[in-house]
Amino acid sequence: MTLADSRARVPALVSIAHEPAADLALLEWLADGCDRYTPMVMAMPPLGLVLDITGCTHPYGGEAGLVDDLLRRLAKLGLTGWPALANTPDAALALARHRMADVGDLPSTALEVAESTHLALRRAGLKHITDVAKQHRPALAARFGKDMTDRLARLLGEVDIHITPRRAPTPIEAEQRFAAPLAHSDAALAVIETLAVRAGLQLTERAEGGRRFDVALFRSDGHVARLGVDTANPVRDPKLLIRLLRDRIGGLSDPLDPGFGYDLIRLSVPVTAPLAASQLLLEGGTLAEGEIGALVDRLTTRLGRNRVRRMIPADSHIPEQAAFDLALADSPFSGNWPAVIEGDPPWRPLQLFDPPQIIQVIAEVPDGPPRRFRWRRRLHEVTRHEGPERIAAQWWRRADGAGLTRDYYRVEDGDGRRFWLFRHGLYGTEKPLPGWYLHGLFA
Amino acid sequence: MSRPDLQSLVDTLTEPIAPDTSRLTLGHPSTDHKLGGGLAQAALHEVFATQEADAPAAAGFALLMALRSERKGPLVWLREDKGRMNGRLYGLGFHELGFDPDRLLLVEAPDTIALLRAAAEAVQCTAVGAVIIEPWGKASVVDLTATRRLTLAAARSGVLALLLRTGDPGPSAATSRWGVRAIPSAQLPADAPGAPAFEISLLRHRSGIAGFSARVEWNRDTCVFTDLTDPAAAPVATAPLPGVVPATAVVGTNHPLPHPALTRKQRAA
Numbered sequence: 103m104t105l106a107d108s109r110a111r112v113p114a115l116v117s118i119a120h121e122p123a124a125d126l127a128l129l130e131w132l133a134d135g136c137d138r139y140t141p142m143v144m145a146m147p148p149l150g151l152v153l154d155i156t157g158c159t160h161p162y163g164g165e166a167g168l169v170d171d172l173l174r175r176l177a178k179l180g181l182t183g184w185p186a187l188a189n190t191p192d193a194a195l196a197l198a199r200h201r202m203a204d205v206g207d208l209p210s211t212a213l214e215v216a217e218s219t220h221l222a223l224r225r226a227g228l229k230h231i232t233d234v235a236k237q238h239r240p241a242l243a244a245r246f247g248k249d250m251t252d253r254l255a256r257l258l259g260e261v262d263i264h265i266t267p268r269r270a271p272t273p274i275e276a277e278q279r280f281a282a283p284l285a286h287s288d289a290a291l292a293v294i295e296t297l298a299v300r301a302g303l304q305l306t307e308r309a310e311g312g313r314r315f316d317v318a319l320f321r322s323d324g325h326v327a328r329l330g331v332d333t334a335n336p337v338r339d340p341k342l343l344i345r346l347l348r349d350r351i352g353g354l355s356d357p358l359d360p361g362f363g364y365d366l367i368r369l370s371v372p373v374t375a376p377l378a379a380s381q382l383l384l385e386g387g388t389l390a391e392g393e394i395g396a397l398v399d400r401l402t403t404r405l406g407r408n409r410v411r412r413m414i415p416a417d418s419h420i421p422e423q424a425a426f427d428l429a430l431a432d433s434p435f436s437g438n439w440p441a442v443i444e445g446d447p448p449w450r451p452l453q454l455f456d457p458p459q460i461i462q463v464i465a466e467v468p469d470g471p472p473r474r475f476r477w478r479r480r481l482h483e484v485t486r487h488e489g490p491e492r493i494a495a496q497w498w499r500r501a502d503g504a505g506l507t508r509d510y511y512r513v514e515d516g517d518g519r520r521f522w523l524f525r526h527g528l529y530g531t532e533k534p535l536p537g538w539y540l541h542g543l544f545a
Numbered sequence: 546m547s548r549p550d551l552q553s554l555v556d557t558l559t560e561p562i563a564p565d566t567s568r569l570t571l572g573h574p575s576t577d578h579k580l581g582g583g584l585a586q587a588a589l590h591e592v593f594a595t596q597e598a599d600a601p602a603a604a605g606f607a608l609l610m611a612l613r614s615e616r617k618g619p620l621v622w623l624r625e626d627k628g629r630m631n632g633r634l635y636g637l638g639f640h641e642l643g644f645d646p647d648r649l650l651l652v653e654a655p656d657t658i659a660l661l662r663a664a665a666e667a668v669q670c671t672a673v674g675a676v677i678i679e680p681w682g683k684a685s686v687v688d689l690t691a692t693r694r695l696t697l698a699a700a701r702s703g704v705l706a707l708l709l710r711t712g713d714p715g716p717s718a719a720t721s722r723w724g725v726r727a728i729p730s731a732q733l734p735a736d737a738p739g740a741p742a743f744e745i746s747l748l749r750h751r752s753g754i755a756g757f758s759a760r761v762e763w764n765r766d767t768c769v770f771t772d773l774t775d776p777a778a779a780p781v782a783t784a785p786l787p788g789v790v791p792a793t794a795v796v797g798t799n800h801p802l803p804h805p806a807l808t809r810k811q812r813a814a
Contacts, residue, residue, distance in 0.1 A: 455633075
């Protein structure tokens with residue numbers, strides 16, 4: 103029935119557009135919250151969540167306790183859940199979908215295989231899973247294919263498959279649960295400090311340090327706040343970690359909101375690296391390398407990973423590709439800069455425009471130097487120039503070998519300001535009227 | 546503030562700062578002589594671009610001061626995101642001035658406040674060689690208090706701190722203030738521009754050294770500033786357009802460039 107028809111029959115009809123993306127976001131959000139029960143959580147869109155609770159039920163006094171806790175929390179959010187417990191994820195999902203408690207009672211459609219298979223099973227009078235299970239398996243496999251018998255075995259709990267958790271299990275974790283939720287951020291930070299000490303002990307035993315630390319703050323209303331800290335060098339010092347986390351919290355665009363309080367805080371170390379105990383200098387003082395590392399960590403934590411950068415040379419003759427800056431964390435140390443020629447003035451500018459800025463130029467044709475140019479609404483008379491330095495396009499990159507040649511000029515205007523200009527394309531042969539660009543500024 | 550905190554604060558404030566006597570020289574004898582043997586290295590110095598268009602020259606001069614500094618350790622260059630509007634810092638250009646780009650740590654801050662916080666962190670770190678702080682535009686946030694903080698931190702750690710600024714100088718606690726202007730460089734054969742040339746003027750010095758200016762150029766190979774051979778002495782013709790070129794052959798870009806006098810006339814009309 104169309105919406106118009108329905109509205110004609112029921113004038114008070116309220117229609118709400120289906121938003122699959124929002125539904126998925128809600129499901130993911132719930133899955134995040136279920137992280138409190140077990141690290142093995144998988145979202146099954148559109149409506150399912152699978153939790154592997156093996157060995158995770160003791161804080162709740164058994165499976166029933168855990169299910170009650172989950173349902174209570176869902177009810178607080180105004181959601182209804184249909185829990186089902188089974189030995190395999192397939193069986194649990196099928197039970198939840200059909201609102202049943204026993205695998206044997208499931209209709210044979212719970213196999214969820216091809217429509218023709220369901221039709222054949224129905225015609226053979228095999229209405230329930232138990233009926234199908236009694237059949238000779240090789241015969242079923244021969245008739246309907248191996249997929250069907252595999253699925254049957256998983257429903258019956260004969261074969262187990264592992265779920266793919268949303269989050270990779272981390273090597274080191276420390277967590278703290280609270281009987282009454284913590285309603286204050288400072289109290290939460292104090293707890294994180296004790297967790298950092300515990301994680302630090304584990305790291306010391308393994309002679310490792312963390313390169314990344316994640317803190318998950320589970321709010322009692324189901325929200326999970328996550329904080330991440332990256333470090334340049336492996337770290338296991340709780341004091342340093344707390345300082346980084348404080349910086350991180352200080353730098354959040356929306357401050358931590360404890361709301362109704364946190365009832366579980368977890369610190370995990372997903373990335374670790376070997377870290378041997380370090381020797382202090384005999385004459386006192388600290389190691390300079392470590393200090394720079396600590397400075398980089400503080401700046402990275404406060405400003406973000408991509409804001410602390412390093413210069414990297416690259417093997418290219420295209421100026422804007424010959425050197426660039428990359429996040430320090432991602433870039434290797436190179437030290438491979440091209441040699442400079444003694445006695446020459448600087449050939450490359452201190453500041454480079456990327457992309458180059460279009461300018462208006464008066465120059466002789468076909469390949470004369472620029473005489474006068476206008477940049478940012480100011481006219482510059484060129485008094486000195488050097489060039490052209492001809493830089494060809496990367497013709498080997500393109501099948502047709504096309505691309506515009508650039509003629510670079512180092513120029514100086516009457517006020518002594520030095521610029522790097524280029525003509526884009528060869529007059530007449532490559533372009534009827536080549537454009538001019540300002541590419542850089544010399545000191 | 547609890548009592549131990551207060552005590553530590555009092556200790557920090559009253560702690561006698563061990564005078565770091567190392568000097569930063571420019572390698573230009575007359576300038577160094579006027580400065581009484583060079584600038585204090587463990588201090589904050591302001592470098593002003595005389596006009597906005599002189600900003601690259603000021604940046605270059607600050608970089609070369611950092612290069613002249615004898616401190617080991619990386620140069621931390623802090624700038625704001627908006628700084629990219631005037632081009633990104635180009636590693637090859639650093640290298641061409643004689644500065645090893647591998648020594649550079651580039652930090653980009655979203656705004657001036659974040660820039661100053663990051664600068665405070667960097668200046669406190671004793672393993673850093675020099676810090677160049679480049680706020681965007683006028684940056685009135687960089688005031689007396691902010692510069693005083695940086696000066697104290699630099700004195701404590703021994704780091705050379707340089708503040709790159711444009712616009713009119715405001716109150717500041719910096720040890721010295723320099724005005725930098727690009728000037729025509731010494732001419733090379735075939736009318737080519739030469740090594741970077743600056744007119745540097747000492748605008749202010751806390752210990753009362755009288756202001757002066759000097760016209761210097763940078764010698765990359767010996768890593769010193771030298772006297773500029775004055776190009777005004779042998780004036781270079783302002784490269785007149787050769788008369789033999791027919792008028793049709795003078796071509797601009799897609800937007801033909803009107804003569805300035807013409808535009809003025811058109812505007813008047």
